[in-house]
Amino acid sequence: MSAPGRRSSTFTRLLRHGFTDPSAAERLLGTPELAAVRGNPVLLDALGATADPDLALLGLVRLVEAQDEGERRVFLDTLVSAKPMRDRLLGVLGASEALGDHLARHPRDWHALVMYEAADLHPGIAEFERCLADATDPVSLRVAYRRCLLSIAARDVCGTTDVAQAAAELADLATATLRSALAIAGKAAPEDAAMCRLAVVAMGKCGGHELNYVSDVDVIFVAEAADGADEDKALRAATRLASHLMRICSETNIEGTIWPVDANLRPEGRNGPLVRTLSSHLAYYQRWAKTWEFQALLKARAVAGDLALGEAYVNAVSPLVWQAAERENFVSDVQKMRRRVVDNIPAAQIDRELKLGPGGLRDVEFAVQLLQLVHGRSDATLHKGSTLGALEALSAGGYVGRADAVQLDEAYRFLRSMEHRIQLYRLRRTHLVPQDEAGLRRLGRSLGLRTEPVAEVNRAWRRHASVVRRLHEKIFYRPLLDAVAQLAPGEIRLSPKAAGQRLEALGYADPAAALRHLEALASGVTRKAAIQRTLLPVLLGWFADSADPDAGLLGFRKVSDALGKTPWYLRLLRDEGAAAENLARVLSAGRLAPDLLLRAPEAVALLGDPEGLKPRGRAHLEQEVLAAVGRADGAEAAVAAARGVRRRELFRTAAGDLIGSYGTEESPAEQDPGALVDRVGNALTDLNAATLAGALRAAVRAHWGDRLPTRFAVIGMGRFGGHELGYGSDADVLFVHEPWDGVDEQEAARAANTVVAEMRRLLQLPTSDPPLLIDADLRPEGKSGPMVRTLASYAAYYRRWSLAWESQALLRAEPMAGDADLGRRFVELVDPLRYPKAGLGEDAVREIRRLKARMESERLPRGGDPTLHAKLGRGGLSDVEWTVQLMQMRHGATVPGLRTTRTRDALAAAREADLIAADDAAVLDEAWVLATRVRNAVMLVRGRAGDTFPSDGRELGAVARYLGYEAGHVGDMLDDYRRTTRRARAVVEERFYGAA
Template identity: 60%
Template sequence: MTEPRTSNRRPSLAGRLARLGFTDAGRAQRLVRDAETDGVRLDGPLLEALLGALGGTADPDLALSGLLRLLAAADEHGEGDGLRAALAAEDGTRDRLTAVLGVSAALGDHLVRHPAHWHVLRDHLAGHGDVRAELLAAVGARPGDADPVAASAGPDALVALRVAYRRRLLDLAGRDLIGSADVARVAAELADLAAAALEAGLAIARAEVPEHASCRLAVIGMGKCGGRELNYVSDVDVVFVAEARDGAAEDAALRTATKLAAATMRACSASTEEGSLWEVDAALRPEGKAGPLVRTLASHRAYYERWAKTWEFQALLKARPVAGDADLGARYLAAVAPIVWAAAEGEEFVEDVQAMRRRVEADLNRRSAEAERQLKLGPGGLRDVEFAVQLLQLVHGRTDETLHSPNTLATLAELSRGGYVGRDDAAALTSAYRFLRRVEHLLQLHRLRRTHLVPDDDADLRRLGRALGLRTDPITEFTALWRRHAREVRRLHEKLFYAPLLRAVARLPEEEARLTPEAARTRLEALGYGDPAGALRHIEALTAGVSRRAAIQRTLLPVMLGWFAAAPDPDAGLLGFRQVSDALGTTPWYLRLLRDDITVAERMAWVLGASRYATDLLLRAPDAVAMLAGDAELAPRPYDASRAEALAAVRRHAASPGADAGTAGTTAAEQAVTVVRALRRRELFRVAVADLLGLADVTAVGEALTDIAAVTVEAALRAATDAIEARTGEPLPTRMAVVAMGRFGGRELGYGSDADVMFVHDPIPGADERAAERAARAVAEELRRLLSLPAPDPPLAIDPDLRPEGRRGPLVRTLASYAAYYARWSEPWETQALLRADPIIGDPGLRERFRALIDPIRRPPGGIGDDAVRQIRRLKARMESERLPRGADPRLHTKLGPGGLSDVEWVAQLIQLRHAHEIPELRTTRTLAALDAAARAGLLDPDDAEVLAAAWKLATRIRGAVMLVRGRASDLLPTDNRSDRSAVARVLGHATSGDLLEDHRRCTRRARAVVERVFYGYEE
């Protein structure tokens, strides 16, 4: 047998290049071979090292082309051997050089023209040297002079300035692109480089203007230059300020200063064989382009004090002396700063800033079809971040000097630290701003051209994505990341910049009354707080410090203390308010609601002081405070809308990548149910507040709570089904439905009610019945598991004990199994339980077939017989004696006590069992509807029906109030805690707990009398 031959062929160079990320590997291979033919030496080890480095660049093809051109130029200028040695070494030179060449074609061209400049990328030279001194020396000026003068003002000086400038730019780009300088550091160094260039340009201007000594001239950096957040290629905004020197006449000095300023601008912006640096833009000066290029300090100050518009104060936030006379620059800044920070006191200041931003956006959208691709001015762009930060800075900086930085990121950090912007919002804005600036830098580096437009060319997008470290699918990943950041920026811009609260905050009087600790303690005692010392600690925590949030709290609390005192538990209300304020106090809409809508503040005080249940819900979702703004927000949400939202959440998780495995150890089904629970939490808060404020009666509350439970169970059923199908890899072989039972089926759920259910399934024709049963049982068990997972939310327990055979019976049955059981084995109590059965969830056809199955059972022709009636009466009597908790006072038990819920419901159900077959109006799962139908049919005296309905409503309301007040369910009126009993009474509208007890005794006594006569004395 012949041994198989093993190939010793090495992969081709083109193949290796393709795997390294070259898009045109054949061309790259030809370039390497042609270079060697042309005498550009690339020995084996060096080529190996270079290929690895080139493959890690943003554009390997561009990097290779640039590198080969540079090596050829270096050989011509005697730099080749040193360059090759550096490229072969294990320091950072190779990575810096290839990174630059893989991003910037313009800097690659610069290196070819000036091959010796590769040295600035060497490890021991990168980032070193005084940039100002270097650029001044390049134009022949002495850095140590007070007013440096260039050797000449001719073309050679301009070229030398540009060469020296780009040499430093190359150095910075090398550190930027390998990540040793972050985006903030890069922007700051670019601003410093621009300042040095302006200083060198001024030195050239002095060489052009012989009489320069007659004036002082300071160059004030504005915009991104002033803020030390400049781009690679950007207009450099400046303002010039001057004064006469040594007794010179002011007019003559200003003329000289104007010549100097104009010459400085030309020195930087003029075109040469080495190109230009950038445009110097002085349009931010007083009166803009219509005003004089240079003014004295007094003229600047007079203009800003009398004539400046709002946007001009905003522009001055960035002012910073960058070149020229340092003392004059410092005096300029000291003169204008107080004017800037007083600007926000203007009557329409905030509105003016907001209106200006809207005009800019409208103009951009009108002029540009590419607005959506604008990194700077487009929606979610850099300007959105900067304008939001600047407006907040101007509003709050009047009293907080930490906000006086001209730098966006530095100010944003201070806004977060000061509580003016939430930590998460600030972090999101910071992350997005850094990302957008990084993309802007990469775009401009490619050709060293001023651009803010995200390209639509795949090659450019690929280079951007790879430069950002995205490798799997650079174009798609970059686009998704950019869009996500833009959406987040736009959302936060709208939230912070256009918040109606800002004007109120800007105009908040400093002298507004505040509670001193001594006055607060006295008032707390007078208002009836149980723990004045504890309440005082909350007040101090809310009002301490100098933040705007604390100022607003100091304004609100004197009023709110009285509102808390009107609630059942003032201490709990104030504590809850502190907790919610800690979570939302820096959120603009929250402050607006509390300050500008006293209805919200008053309602909030009542809810927090009355209900631990509502407070706990609110603390888990503090933004639900917004619901307090109007009655419409507190109306129960339509069932279909809630259902659609919950099922959509389940679908999203089922369809998301990796949905079978989930994240952080959770399954897609668990994630989906977590979202659904959040929706349920929101709706529970809505209902609880409407209940507490008297906006929903007892029937509406039961209906709303039932809808919430039904939506939750249906969503959990969908999630459970998806999970089982994902686990088995095939569709469910059976149809399923969930039958609501008990109060769930009667649409009478309370805040603490379990969801009584039965599960029914019907195998799909042709499916294996055992497999169908296993699948249905797995879905039901998964549903119960999902809804029983530990969570801070109020639980929704699934109770299937009303199923045939109770706990001993199978969890899930087929429709045929239910039919067989009810035909042979069911007991009267099970027939009675079916009165409130409502198949509301699952397969529509199966639900209707189940309803058709049970209707003849719960509404037997001719009604139930006397034996069944006797059994029901005996069961009721035994339940009264056996199911009451040990030691409980039956008279205070709202469910099982005399005249309680059970008494009323059994009366209604007995009438239904006997007469629903002949009276369609009795065919309802609702207790009150059944009593009303019985009265209208003459089966129950209307007065008796009214007595029973009143007892049922009061008992239901008491159970709900106990849950709302305590945060835990109970069927007993509180007896062990006087404050709880009083609180329940107040929530129910009773003046005292004694009034509530009397009302309860009266209702239950009258109801019990009806029960004794109608239920136990029922005769043909």
């Protein structure tokens, strides 16, 4: 074979083994120094397994060239015969140009990679101290340090250690190096060493046993005078020793540098003295320290010098660290600090920043440290220095979900591995992901990504960064965290006696029963109990911020029992937004919402979704209800399915109303009560309309299959038609039908009446849900008239017999279910009656006023306080509505805005048309909204409808809380209600009774 042919074959083999410059590799393999091993296939295979085969081969050639002939022969024999040594050496040479340079300068250091004893696989501080023992000056210390670093890197790149073990070994090597550097400094100034006790305390990653290959080593120096020495002189001596230690490690000489020693985490930073006594440190921390300084102390560890003094320092500051979360604004300060770090990253680097950028290592570290500091006050298992160790403890204690912890652990390990490999290449302090293809290729291959290393490493990095960012946002900004931080230490883990006293102080009426609930929820060693122990101290406070804390805690126990085996329930409360606070507000606000929740506990998931409490539109609800009805087997099952949807949506509406009224720290109370009233009225109207549509479909299917012999529509009346339903309102309706062409009218009438009867039967089946009662008493002839009429029959009746009150009732007529076209034509039929072109004659106006006065005198409950009856009382709903309706009937034909079924919209239109003064309209609107909210509050609190304020003190307090009053201000609520409705009555007297 010709030379070119042979070259071509070698060239191809080199490409196959991962070389990017086969021509250069051929030349290097052809050097005389490699003649003895050139043809050995194991060498090429080993080179091909490295992160960068070209770099590994170049480093190998330089190492061989640097050796004398005798050493070279031993080295090459070992290289071929000893696979462990070959893999370690070439693995390091292919990953680190800097360590290749070191071996070229110190060619005998390859012996450090020949053999590891079992005990040497994970060396500790003592082993590293022995390796550095012969170093007597800065130069020899650097050489010995790099030799140790060589062995750590070899274990790392070959997978003998994982990233956490490698980081711990690097921290142990740093510890041994600090001790050697201090010994060298002490030998250089024995008088200083004799005069003081100097302790070196490691901080940051070195203190936490998770150091990088190249990183500042953060330290704090603590000193005391030796026996008999003057303190000032001792501190000056200690300062000289500390300064010399820092120079030994930090200054660059012919062997490069080790790493900078950074003492800027000391009190007052670089402006403060380098060395302080223990008492001086404590005085500073107790009086002046900022939040971040306690976070920095989290990883403090005595590493060099006088270890007894260092341990005394750590023990003295430790209580201060675990009290830091009690500082005002602690959580928000830590969060702001993290945001500042991101904001200070240069724009050109933020997408490459592996450590500080969004989704980077700091996101994990800050989240873990914040959780440690908040929960570690009462749980010593969280007192861990390393990020991964603390994350494991947080997961075990239930403070972080298992799945979240696993994902964070995997992501952190991958990102730290990337950081290690990037720094290892040139032993430079950097956290930027390479931009060049060669650097990305080397990085990907070093991480075991060999198929398409550049694309694979980018994908994996972005995937893990995305996970970190998502979980960081979820954990780091968790609202529950701030609430836990604000608890006093004794409130976090309570003894039974302390718990009873706290419950009584918080306002629980039956502390003994409350304590039994706490014990049932939080006793034991299960993960569920652990999470409950985290939640309950905060929940107790939220329950206490209500009129009935006992009911809130009892409801929470019932919901927890119902969902006890559901894995997402406690995780939701711990992790998701304001879910826990929302649940506490809902459970302690009254009976209606908790009763609904206990019948459908899975609805608690709505409380953790920012969109979960927004009402769903009628089209969406009707689609869901009709689909459920269509799947059901039989009419009763169909209506049960429709009721299930209604139950869930009633809870959604009630919960959203309560939370919107009370507000939370995350979502303050809405400022416009009218917006809350409108939202509730619309939501309940849409829900009841969808439920009626489902009942209608079920009734039709039960008797006629898919098609009724007549068109059929349900017309909403009263509050139903006005979109002003309350939680306890009946559904006022009219039923109208029209036979299909060719269908006998009597057959159609029988079908329509059967449908109405079946709908009413189905909706009146016994249930524990709030009832949906159909009231058709507003139909022509009232209770004496037929339940359902044809459109023509309605036309004939209204043309001949219609009374003023019926025209007034029709002001709120609006189609709600059934045949849309028939409903539209019914509206066209009644429009001339409710908005007469000629307005109202004086006789009609007098009749309406007479009916209103009669209703006030006859229907107000005997003995009731007319100043506090929300519907019929002075300035209540009836007053406002009749006043507005009178304006609608008199002017609706000429003012289009008045042609609406909604009271507030009609009032606004009257104001716009100058039919009522703006101030008077505002007074009426305020009174109507307030009275509506009172009725809604009574139903939410008592679980049954009512038009007057409750007489029970707790229930009255709960109504006051719903209306925005603080505890103890029930009297203010009643006074404000009377004042508001008195002003409204004055307007009614003028506009309704006195209007011309």
